[in-house]
Amino acid sequence: MLKKYCFFILLVVSLFSCKENEKEQVNAVPVLYPNQDAPLALLMREMYLDMEEMKVSLEKKENIKSYLEKHQAILTAKPTDPKVKDGKFDLMAIGYLESLKQMELGSYDLKASKYKIVYNYCLACHETYCPGPIKKITNLHID
Numbered sequence: 001m002l003k004k005y006c007f008f009i010l011l012v013v014s015l016f017s018c019k020e021n022e023k024e025q026v027n028a029v030p031v032l033y034p035n036q037d038a039p040l041a042l043l044m045r046e047m048y049l050d051m052e053e054m055k056v057s058l059e060k061k062e063n064i065k066s067y068l069e070k071h072q073a074i075l076t077a078k079p080t081d082p083k084v085k086d087g088k089f090d091l092m093a094i095g096y097l098e099s100l101k102q103m104e105l106g107s108y109d110l111k112a113s114k115y116k117i118v119y120n121y122c123l124a125c126h127e128t129y130c131p132g133p134i135k136k137i138t139n140l141h142i143d
């Protein structure tokens with residue numbers, strides 16, 4: 001019981017700080033975390049899964065789907081903390097989308113190296129705006 005209570009406090013404290021803890025738990029007990037459903041947070045979870053899918057496809061040398069249109073929503077989706085949407089966020093988001101576009105357009109043998117650029121954009125933006133998920137994002141690394 002005490003443990004549960006502590007976790008809840010931890011959660012409340014970290015809601016606006018982009019910490020990792022609550023995110024790991026979100027899928028397990030969604031009803032406890034209503035505030036984590038900001039459109040940007042939901043989009044990011046999808047972006048993570050999409051990148052994972054791209055990574056698997058690249059490893060299997062299969063074609064990768066286009067996610068550009070879907071991920072454009074990064075520019076308009078409402079974040080949990082409105083303060084993240086400053087001018088630099090938009091620049092980073094545009095850079096990210098451009099890197100995704102370059103990967104999708106490029107010839108297949110360049111896709112793996114262009115994937116790494118996309119991956120670096122995920123990390124770069126997170127270093128500035130949302131360090132919590134960085135460890136999780138590093139699962140998307142390819143050699």
Ligand code: HEC
Nearest residue numbers: 023038040041044048079080092093096122125129130133
């Ligand atoms: C332009 C900046 C930016 C880029 C680029 C970016 N993110 Fe995010 N990400 C954020 C912000 C800000 C949040 C916090 C969202 C919120 O809570 O509203 C976030 C949240 C997340 C989360 C946690 C979502 C949750 O609440 O469960 C994951 C996972 C994530 N991002 C993965 C990624 C991946 C993977 C990429 C690259 C494909 C990426 N991000 C690219 C800024 C960015």
